[in-house]
Amino acid sequence: MPQETKTTGKVVKQRLFGWVDNRLKINGLVDYMSHKVVPEHRASIWYYFGGISLFFFVVQVLTGILLLLYYRPGADSAYESVKFIISEVSFGWLIRAIHSWSANLMILAAFVHMFSVFFTHAYRKPREMTWISGVVLLSLALAFGFSGYLLPWNELSFFATRVGTGIAGALPVVGGFLMKLMRGGEDVTGATIGRFFGLHVAVLPGIFAVLLSLHLFFIQRQGMSEPIEWEKNPHIPRKFRPFFPNFIMRELLVWLIMLNILAVLAVFLPDGIGVVHWPLGQKADPFAPPPLVIRPEWYFMFAFQALKFMPAHFFFMEGELFGIGILTLGGVIWLAAPFLSRSFEKGEKPRLLITFGWLVLLFIVVMTVVGYLLK
Amino acid sequence: MSGFLKILFAPVILAAVVLLIPLNLSADNCLDCHSGWEEAVDAPTKLIQRDVHFKAGLGCSDCHGGNPDLDDMDAVRKSKGYKGIPPAREIPQFCASCHSDPAYMVKHNPSLPTDQLEKYKTSIHGKRLFEKGDVKVANCVSCHSVHDIQSPEIPTSTVNAQNIPGTCAKCHAKADYMKEYGIPTDQYEGYIKSVHGQALLVKKETGAPACNSCHGNHGATPPGVTSLSAVCGLCHSLIADSFAKSPHKAAFDAAGYPECETCHSNHYIEEPKLHWVGTSDSSLCVRCHAADDGNHGFAVAAAIYDMISKMNKTYDMAISKIDEADRKGMMVTDERFALNEVKQAIIQTATEFHSLDTLVVAATTHTGIASSEKIYEAGKAKIDDYFFRRKGLGIATLLITILAIALYLKIRSIEK
Numbered sequence: 080m081p082q083e084t085k086t087t088g089k090v091v092k093q094r095l096f097g098w099v100d101n102r103l104k105i106n107g108l109v110d111y112m113s114h115k116v117v118p119e120h121r122a123s124i125w126y127y128f129g130g131i132s133l134f135f136f137v138v139q140v141l142t143g144i145l146l147l148l149y150y151r152p153g154a155d156s157a158y159e160s161v162k163f164i165i166s167e168v169s170f171g172w173l174i175r176a177i178h179s180w181s182a183n184l185m186i187l188a189a190f191v192h193m194f195s196v197f198f199t200h201a202y203r204k205p206r207e208m209t210w211i212s213g214v215v216l217l218s219l220a221l222a223f224g225f226s227g228y229l230l231p232w233n234e235l236s237f238f239a240t241r242v243g244t245g246i247a248g249a250l251p252v253v254g255g256f257l258m259k260l261m262r263g264g265e266d267v268t269g270a271t272i273g274r275f276f277g278l279h280v281a282v283l284p285g286i287f288a289v290l291l292s293l294h295l296f297f298i299q300r301q302g303m304s305e306p307i308e309w310e311k312n313p314h315i316p317r318k319f320r321p322f323f324p325n326f327i328m329r330e331l332l333v334w335l336i337m338l339n340i341l342a343v344l345a346v347f348l349p350d351g352i353g354v355v356h357w358p359l360g361q362k363a364d365p366f367a368p369p370p371l372v373i374r375p376e377w378y379f380m381f382a383f384q385a386l387k388f389m390p391a392h393f394f395f396m397e398g399e400l401f402g403i404g405i406l407t408l409g410g411v412i413w414l415a416a417p418f419l420s421r422s423f424e425k426g427e428k429p430r431l432l433i434t435f436g437w438l439v440l441l442f443i444v445v446m447t448v449v450g451y452l453l454k
Numbered sequence: 455m456s457g458f459l460k461i462l463f464a465p466v467i468l469a470a471v472v473l474l475i476p477l478n479l480s481a482d483n484c485l486d487c488h489s490g491w492e493e494a495v496d497a498p499t500k501l502i503q504r505d506v507h508f509k510a511g512l513g514c515s516d517c518h519g520g521n522p523d524l525d526d527m528d529a530v531r532k533s534k535g536y537k538g539i540p541p542a543r544e545i546p547q548f549c550a551s552c553h554s555d556p557a558y559m560v561k562h563n564p565s566l567p568t569d570q571l572e573k574y575k576t577s578i579h580g581k582r583l584f585e586k587g588d589v590k591v592a593n594c595v596s597c598h599s600v601h602d603i604q605s606p607e608i609p610t611s612t613v614n615a616q617n618i619p620g621t622c623a624k625c626h627a628k629a630d631y632m633k634e635y636g637i638p639t640d641q642y643e644g645y646i647k648s649v650h651g652q653a654l655l656v657k658k659e660t661g662a663p664a665c666n667s668c669h670g671n672h673g674a675t676p677p678g679v680t681s682l683s684a685v686c687g688l689c690h691s692l693i694a695d696s697f698a699k700s701p702h703k704a705a706f707d708a709a710g711y712p713e714c715e716t717c718h719s720n721h722y723i724e725e726p727k728l729h730w731v732g733t734s735d736s737s738l739c740v741r742c743h744a745a746d747d748g749n750h751g752f753a754v755a756a757a758i759y760d761m762i763s764k765m766n767k768t769y770d771m772a773i774s775k776i777d778e779a780d781r782k783g784m785m786v787t788d789e790r791f792a793l794n795e796v797k798q799a800i801i802q803t804a805t806e807f808h809s810l811d812t813l814v815v816a817a818t819t820h821t822g823i824a825s826s827e828k829i830y831e832a833g834k835a836k837i838d839d840y841f842f843r844r845k846g847l848g849i850a851t852l853l854i855t856i857l858a859i860a861l862y863l864k865i866r867s868i869e870k
Contacts, residue, residue: 335858
């Protein structure tokens with residue numbers, strides 16, 4: 080009798096799979112995936128960071144949707160609803176804590192992912208579009224962070240947004256317009272929450288979903304990049320690991336570890352710690368004096384600090400504007416990295432680009448540390 | 455301007471300059487001469503620069519008389535209306551010559567009353583000065599200073615609220631000066647330690663009472679036994695109402711006890727303490743209500759003490775529970791806000807306590823105790839929730855870890 084049930088079960092499964100496969104050609108996909116391989120070498124560990132970023136993004140979507148059930152945008156309701164979520168809603172505190180931790184960890188993982196791709200030169204031909212979509216995805220993630228920061232409408236978020244949007248206002252010609260567009264008026268008000276909320280839960284997720292799908296599609300089509308040394312020297316012994324199921328299972332294992340870390344952080348430090356700290360605190364009061372120290376989130380600190388170091392005037396330009404110009408130029412070079420060196424074609428390491436990469440990393444680290452050390 | 459016109463206008467300009475010089479110089483000869491030989495920083499000509507009268511355009515002669523246009527001092531002294539330095543006995547009338555004249559004062563400062571002299575005459579200071587010729591008592595300049603008289607609103611004024619205790623103490627804290635009057639000289643010492651003195655002098659709360667708030671200023675009549683509660687009731691009106699309804703009112707009046715002062719003292723008024731109530735040795739109640747006198751007061755004192763101390767105890771417990779939850783990182787803003795309700799009940803009880811009506815006190819303390827207990831329970835629930843979270847996390851991480859280990863073993867078996 081049990082044997083019979085088992086066989087019937089198998090038949091049902093096969094027929095169901097057959098029905099779907101007839102229509103979607105899943106067998107082809109499984110076949111494609113099982114032929115895919117992932118190179119195995121000294122730097123293989125960096126392959127996991129894209130997946131880690133993806134995991135945190137999925138967590139963001141899920142927890143974001145849950146928060147959306149109770150969050151009410153508006154100057155009179157935003158702060159109150161967040162307070163309600165963390166004090167009254169069952170597990171609301173946990174969802175907010177996970178959303179906040181996961182946001183920071185996602186950006187950290189994405190930064191690691193980007194720098195590992197940069198220093199292993201995985202962006203070279205044919206992966207230029209993957210690189211560009213990735214850099215744009217990181218910028219969108221930063222925009223997610225910036226727009227999400229204001230939503231609790233507390234003291235710190237209010238003044239940080241005022242400063243942040245003020246920097247956009249320093250741009251020539253379009254600055255004033257851009258600042259008004261972001262703020263929904265002359266100053267940060269309830270109208271700004273409406274805009275940032277729309278951006279955070281509709282506009283950005285829409286664009287992000289499309290770009291992320293493309294980014295993942297590119298990776299699936301191109302496979303994982305092989306080390307540049309392999310290209311140059313055909314005699315190096317090569318090792319590969321099957322993508323399915325081996326790499327997928329390893330990735331899953333990493334995700335489980337990340338989930339555990341996330342859970343521990345969210346329960347033990349629901350308000351964050353140190354520089355990644357998001358206590359609800361006092362409600363925003365536009366008429367109150369700003370807090371003594373207004374700090375952006377840690378991932379904006381380097382740019383914020385660099386702009387603060389700018390002299391009032393740089394030749395004929397305003398210092399801040401000059402700083403924005405330099406940062407933008409750096410961003411453009413960064414984005415264009417795959418096109419900037421002929422070394423790729425010869426299978427050699429692009430020395431100049433590597434130096435530039437280290438300088439960028441050094442700049443970011445030094446400015447961030449200095450930003451937190453200087454009061 | 456052409457050369458011809460310059461020559462034409464030159465004598466006109468010269469004549470104008472010559473005519474204007476004496477106009478400028480004829481300001482006030484008193485000030486010119488006196489400032490020439492007065493060098494001390496507290497000399498009248500120096501002090502007068504910040505004097506309210508001088509700033510309003512009055513000169514030396516407006517008080518001291520004489521003709522300020524004369525340059526010879528002897529001539530000034532002989533001139534019409536010269537008063538010189540008035541003797542202490544005459545100072546009140548000296549000032550009153552303007553300050554008691556409504557028609558004159560309305561032109562300069564309509565907000566100032568003109569009955570200061572009349573009030574002064576009713577005060578102990580005035581009575582002694584006019585009836586006994588005692589010039590040691592305070593007259594106008596003793597409190598207001600002489601040549602640098604400033605409006606009470608100005609912080610450096612001798613009669614500014616914060617300076618008044620010091621001004622009165624100049625005489626009243628001096629044992630040898632006060633000896634012949636047989637009155638105590640420790641009022642200032644007591645006052646600066648009292649809740650009133652601390653509020654005014656340390657916390658700089660200008661609304662807190664200084665000497666004149668209870669004793670009056672120009673009509674400086676000290677509140678007597680019968681009027682004391684009326685003076686305290688000026689500010690503490692709810693307590694005065696409450697006290698008026700209490701059995702103490704009639705009893706104190708009959709025994710000739712001053713009302714508020716009996717328990718609170720007069721100048722050194724301390725922050726009230728819970729142990730003042732009740733039946734312990736340090737209680738004020740047992741001074742009159744001894745345990746064995748079989749009267750109702752002893753029982754009331756014990757009952758009220760129990761009610762208030764229970765309320766304070768539940769309040770302290772609620773605070774410590776909320777603090778504990780806060781230290782554990784739980785959100786307690788609403789509970790902290792609710793603690794204000796209890797604080798309110800505590801303040802209300804302190805007021806209503808004076809009625810000595812156990813039913814009235816029980817009603818407020820009951821509210822305070824009930825709120826405290828509710829807040830305590832809320833804090834306890836938060837702490838329970840904190841441990842529930844950790845337990846839940848323990849189970850969840852255990853499950854995830856088991857899953858991860860299983861996955862790891864699976865990977866190893868596949869890759870073998």
